[in-house]
Amino acid sequence: MDEFHYRVPWRSGSAHPGHHKSRAPGGGYEFHGHTSLLDAGDPRHLDIRASLSDPFGEFKVRQFLQTSIIPVMIVADLSASMAIASKPALLGRIAASIAYSAHRTGDPCGFAGIADGGRPELFHSPRRHRALGLTLARQIAAFRFHGGGPAPDIDPVSWLGHRRALVFLLSDFHFPLERLESILERLHPHDVVPVAVWLRAEWTPPRRWGLAHLQDPESGKRQTLLLHPGSGRRLASAFERRRGRIAALCRQYGRPPFFVVDSYQPEALSRYFLETCA
């Protein structure tokens, strides 16, 4: 099982001890300030210098912030477009890796797989679920991908609550950018990590010359594409432009997207968190 390390640049509001910086005072290492011994009595943290310099002669104790848990939520696009080639396996692997890493970090982890509309069809509420990764890999492999992807009016509150969470948004983002914007808007109180699952084959023609009959699995739209030596380059540049647009949009909502192309490397995801939460 692939494990990566994640961190968030914000403080957890949770009182449960965990791995992330928190607003809750408690037994951590992060100095928060001084307080009266009478208010928060932990004589082990008595600060003699602060007590002596207190004009009122009170005993001052140091106060620390504990580290707490953050809820982790995987929101996965289970639409028909994710069914092509090895994408389901890749998706399962990423979801399992996230669930496992969350478990290793000690955070509760949930899963909401949306095939069509706003309601999750594959759902695990965020809780400590030791084997969620294994379950997810199995369930995604068995899932029949269908539908047109998450609707713009998804309602994350009903399955995620109001408390700020780390949300992994797994999709190929092969839907209109307006819809992505709306979804990001809906998810906004949370820390959304867009994970784009792409395959190199999507922009690599199988032959130098040929005719490919393409069909959008979601809308049923058809197109015939003449393949010539230049068409691979054109496709690649089209995907490159698309990538730039998705990145620009996601950046507006807090984080750049993380692109998984063909293979998933957990180290890359760890590095992503290091880079974005410096």
Next chain:
Amino acid sequence: MPAIAFAQPWWLLALPLALLPWWRQGGEKSPCPALSWLEPDRASARLAWLWRLAGSGFLLALVLALAAPYLKEQKIARLGRGAHIVLTIDRSSSMNENFSGRYMGGLAKESKSAAARRLLLDFVNQRKQDLFSVVSFSTAPIHVLSLTQDHQAVKAAIAAIGLRGRGVTNIAPGLAMALEAFRNRPLTGARVILLVSDGGARIDPDTQERLRQGFQDLEVGLYWIYLRNRRSVSVLHPPERNLSETRAPELFLHRYFQTLQVPYQVFEADNPESLARAIATIGALENRPLRYFEIVPRQDISQTAFAIALLFAVPLLLWYALETGRWFRRG
């Protein structure tokens, strides 16, 4: 524009099949989710449109070809130089002889009928624009061919006349039948009866009168190629005495023809060479403008339709050769 009709019109019920390419496209479809945002490729779209067109055209041409289209029989007005010529050919048994009067003898060169046939064939070959009709006669006349432009048929008819002749020379009914060829036809060019015979026969006065009436009414010119053998009488240089209608009917026939008051000329041919000269002279004489209708027979054009279908099929084959099949390997 000739009218097109179909021999098997039921096949036309399959015509809606031509819409098939616009409805669906064969071939294995590859899922491509990115299609929702990829800008469409103009060249490919145009190509796909061409494919639909070719597919449609192919099916259309094929169905039309199966319906066996044909051009209806049509009349084409033509203007040419030449004449309407009725070849009136003697097939009596004397035509089997050669010019020296021998019957298929050892010294015989070719028989009169064979020489006449050969030269008439040449004549027909030279006069491409003439309309010919063929009447043969011996004891009774035989209507062989009405006036036609179809030279192949004319030549076949002339060739058939060269077979063994029988019976006697009975000119009057033959001429009457030849005249009938012109009756009830518009006068659109020179009319000529080319009488080829090796002798004459007495024509009774009633018939003479009727024939004269016919020649004058129908404005028919007469050319008589008299295949004379050495022993019979010459009409151009008749002997001074001993003339009677039984001994020299040809001479009296000649005189009767001269009274017809229509263009008349006799050619005395006593050997194949002079016969050839006679025919050449006639060829030079009758070259007046000629208006006629050519009848083009019904013409099967399904071959053309099949060819068009093939024309459409070639790009389709190319298309199918180019098809890539699945884009993604099954994951």
